[in-house]
Amino acid sequence: MKYTDGSKGQSKSRESILRSDTVRTLIVLSMVVLLSTAGVATTTIGTQAQSATGGDPDLEAYAPEPTLTPGNTETLTIQIANDATTRYDTPPERNRVTTARNVVVELDSSSAPLTVETAEHSVGSISENEPRSVPFTVDIPEDAEPGTYEVDVEMTYSYTSFRRSGGGENERTYTVTDTVEIEIDDAPQFRLTTVDDSGLQIGESGPLTIQIENIGGEPARNVALSLNSQSSMVGFNGQQSDVGRVDTLAPGEAAEITYETAVKSDASVRQYELDGTVQYTNPDGIDGRDTDLSTGIEPAAEQGFSLDIVDGTVRVDEETTIQVRVTNEGPRTANDVALDFAREYPTLRLLVGSVSAGTLEQGESATVRLPIAATRDAEAVEKSLDMRVQYRTDADEQRYDNDVSLVTAIAPRRDDFRVAASNATIGVDSSRLIKIEVTNNRNQTLTNIEASLGTSDPLDSDDDDGYIESLDPGESTTLVFELSATSDANPKGYAASIDFRYDDERGKSMMSETYQIPVQVEENDGLGVFSILPLVGVGLVGAGVTVYVRRQGDGLPWSA
Structure with missing residues (x-):
């Protein structure tokens, strides 16, 4: 405000001057009194400032990694920082009046296409120098529209707004809401589906076909799918993992990859999990990864056969053909079934390489003739023979069942x-x-x-x-x-x-x-063959002489 004098330059009388001096003196005295009062007040205020302090926390929310992918359950981390202010500028008490205590953070995602699994977290105290990170588990649907969205972060906390050094504090509870931007990404994203595990049986190896589909919004190049078995019962060519590759996958496009998979013979008939990881290159030439993928397989029961002797007996020191009934116990059709010994026996041998039983459906039987030779050293006992049944699958892959027994009695040796x-x-x-x-x-x-x-x-x-x-x-x-x-x-x-x-x-x-x-x-009571031969000879000679005499008519020669 500006003040101005009311005179117009005219001379004043002495009385007027004296009156003026008196007024000036009173004014000066009043100013002295006012200045003295102001000094006392100033001293009082300074003393009060040095004995008390106050402050206000200021919490703000940030999202360091705001990008989320549709079709996943991910962690959205909200970082809380405290940009507090103080009054009266008293550093020794600053931390007391600037720290937010008992902080509760709540995430409101109602304006974004996602669901918060646990919307509220208690995080303790947040000071100026120690920001806190609060993880929220969120579900993003597969059909979430890519784009930028806002979520509200509500923070409720307690703090000390005023503290007097001689004692006494002023406690307050405050709630502040901050807004954070998140982004629903349209990057390549993948889904795995087991197409065909029918070639897998316990105790065997076979093909496993997996479908990989790009459910993201961008195409992917150089797509490599790594499958990892979570069970030691299932493997890939002796390893726990294997990698297949697809050149490109456009959004919505799917491709099939086949892996040669083996299931151990002591595995159980149940579901087995395979975890998948996809590495790819996006349209900008940047490499990306999609993890936490999985699919499952369920191998069929182990192919089984049973053997029974229908007719015939194995005998010591003899080659015998026995008739054996071969039954396919399932669970699948066995093609080109053939039967032979699973190992060598010192006293028994199969007289042919193997005997064919043809193709057998599940539960079907066939009778074959099995020629077996037992040596003279074989024991006449009941014996369990380890047999091997070889067959082909519908995929024309050779398989063996080496866990088949044929129980037969070996009969004692007999004469021919x-x-x-x-x-x-x-x-x-x-x-x-x-x-x-x-x-x-x-x-x-x-x-x-x-x-x-x-x-x-x-x-x-x-x-x-x-x-x-x-x-x-x-x-x-x-x-x-x-x-x-x-x-x-x-x-x-x-x-x-x-x-x-x-x-x-x-x-x-x-x-x-x-x-x-x-x-x-x-003892020979009569004449034997050899004893009568001389007599027979004499008789023959006599008969010859008689014939001669009769023919000559002159008698015997020596009678003359």
Whole structure:
């Protein structure tokens, strides 16, 4: 405000001057009093400022990484900073009046296309020098529209607004709301789906087809999908992970990648998780990653077979063909099924490489003929044989089931033939035709049977060979041999022998064991064959002489 004087330059009287001096004196005295009062007031105010302090926290919210991706559950981190102010400028008490205590932060996302899992967090105290980060878990739907949105951050806290050094504080509670911008990104984003795990069975390896789809808003190049198995029961070529690649995927486009996958034989029939990570290049040439992807697989039960003997017996020291029923226990069709030994046995062997049973549907059976040879050293016991069933899947992949048993009884050794002799009694120094009945003791037809009779002194034979064209199992025939005993034979029991060479059903030439034939030699009461030969000779000579005389009519030559 500006003040101005009211006189117009005219002279004043002394009285007026004196009156003026008096006024000036009073004014001066008043000013002195006022100045003194002002000094006292100033002193009082200064003293009060030095003994008290005040302040106000100022909380502000920020989003350091505001970009979110649709179709994911992500963490949105809100950072809270405190830009406080103070009154009376008293640094020793500054922290007391600027710290926000018992801070509660609440996130309101009603204006953005996302859902907050836990909207409210208590974070304790926030000072000027120590900002706090508050993580919020948010769900962003797959169909969230890309763009920039605002979310409200409401912060409620307590603080000391005034503090007097001699004691006493002023406590307040305050709520402030700040706005933070977030961005829903339209970058490439991916989804995994198991297309085909039908080729997977426990204990086997097979193809696994995974579909990868770009559900983001931008195309992706050089897309590499890494699958990682979370279970040691499932792997990829001996490893826990494998990588497949797709050149490009436009928004909304899908592609299939096939992985060769193996499931261990002791795995259970259940779902197994595969985690996926995608690396790609966006349209700006910047490399990106999409993690936390997953899909699942469920392998089928292990392919199983059962074996049962339908007919036939394995026998010691014999080649036998047994009939075995092969049943496909499932769960899938088995093509080109073949059966053989899973390991070598010292006394048993399969006479062919393997025996085919053809294609078997689940639950279907087929009967095969299994030729087995048991050596002479084989034991006559019940034995469980480890067998192997090989087959092909519908994808024409070779598979094996090595955990199949065939239980069979091994019968004791038996003779190839049964032999029985009749008329086997011979006089000393005589001969006789004996009959030997030969029976096929095998369970197969034998052909080209050549018999050979063996003798030793005092027995002998000039007719020791015989032949049988064929004998069916259990069939018998009779062979006749001439057998003689010498003149010096003692009356008692002796033994001749007979053995056979023959062809079995497979045309293989075999040699039988040797069979003993008991022969009884007895005293000869009459003339034996050898004792009457001289008499027969004399008789023949006499008969010749008689004929000669009759023809000459002159009598005997020496009678003249």
